[in-house]
Amino acid sequence: MxxxxxxxxxxxxxxxxxxxxxxxxxxxxxxxxxxxxxxxxxxxxxxxxxxxxxxxxxxxxxxxxxxxxxxxxxxxxxxxxxxxxxxxxxxxxxxxxxxxxxxxxxxxxxxxxxxxxxxxxxxxxxWNIPLPSVASILLASLAVLLVSITAMVTAIRQKQSMESQAQSVFKSQTAFPSPQGTVLFVTTTNSPSTATLFVPSWNNYHIVMDTTDGLTHTTTVSTIPPGTYRYFFTITINGKTVQTEMFEFSAR
Ligand SMILES: [Zn+2]
Ligand SMILES: [Zn+2]
Structure with missing residues (x-):
């Protein structure tokens, strides 16, 4: 208490x-x-x-x-x-x-x-003005966000276990831009797997995401030039790779 x-x-x-x-x-x-x-x-x-x-x-x-x-x-x-x-x-x-x-x-x-x-x-x-960054309307700095990530990961996992059996391996994804120009990507999968982030328009950038249990995958991308980027993930499970739909985030 x-x-x-x-x-x-x-x-x-x-x-x-x-x-x-x-x-x-x-x-x-x-x-x-x-x-x-x-x-x-x-x-x-x-x-x-x-x-x-x-x-x-x-x-x-x-x-x-x-x-x-x-x-x-x-x-x-x-x-x-x-x-x-x-x-x-x-x-x-x-x-x-x-x-x-x-x-x-x-x-x-x-x-x-x-x-x-x-x-x-x-x-x-x-007024159709892009937000300076999500962080400017949020209390948390990226550092605070990273501290909270454990809580969020637990929350996402609880939600997973409550929901009915999954249709596909890919579960959810979110991008958190920070005012410092870094973006935190989180993606979750229904079964232990390897996730790779792709940002094609940014010199074909791709990176295998960090995970401890194969279910929640995170990666932080820094020094992104301002702009709107499309991205997707590939999920590899038992040697088979599937690609997610395209998503979008804005960096300023
Ligand atoms: Zn009181
Ligand atoms: Zn205190």
Whole structure:
């Protein structure tokens, strides 16, 4: 059990299904109504999971402006720091553990962050402007994302085991661009196999992806010139190779 960063009670743990069907975990203090969660969970939580499910108005609610003592990390007890930056709108006040344990959003702040995130995505879609990068609307840096990858891999695997027997070897894939110009590719397969990433328009780039169990395959590609790229994977199983459909990602 984790103590709330405001030290007014123990955090309650919730699990939910976020965007892209990702199972997510977050924690909330039943007293001050603050949220404690990873940047990854903050990014992928559905808006409906937030204060709509957990009303903010309560006699013990403590807003960001009511916090008199520095909040402490529930995991390492270090003081949390207020975070600012491109990824966080000026009117939102999250606190962050500098050791990377997570983010604390006082009552009302997480839904403000989600609203701003949605507005930014909608604005770029409306005007057909490419997003600067997915990372600019996300809290997590690639480093945080890589830390979260273990959790995500576990989540994807749980989803696999819940679903009915697969039709094909290829299961799912995602590309995560970072502001530093690197892209993290994750692909999952239904049976142990070898996956290779191909980016044909980038000098026929291809690389065999890393895997420990043959089911989840990852690779990070760095220093990609800005542009939109199409890519695909080949999956080799028992000496037979199949090719996936084409996918697309944008690097800026
Ligand atoms: Zn609290
Ligand atoms: Zn910490």
């Amino acid at each position: 984790f103590l709330c960063p405001n030290r007014d009670g123990f955090l309650k743990t919730y699990t939910t299904t976020g965007k892209n069907g990702l199972p997510l975990t977050y924690h909330r203090c039943p007293h001050c109504r603050g949220f404690w969660l990873s940047g990854f969970a903050a990014n992928f939580l559905m808006d409906t999971d937030l204060e709509s499910a957990h009303p903010v108005h309560h006699p013990t609610t403590r807003r960001a402006s009511d916090i008199r003592f520095t909040p402490l990390c529930p995991e390492c007890k270090a003081p949390l720091h207020q975070t600012h930056g491109d990824n966080i709108p000026a009117h939102v006040t999250p606190f962050r553990c500098t050791a990377g344990h997570g983010y604390f959003f006082p009552a009302g702040e997480l839904s403000k962050f989600k609203t701003a995130q949605q507005a930014k995505i909608a604005y770029h879609k409306l």
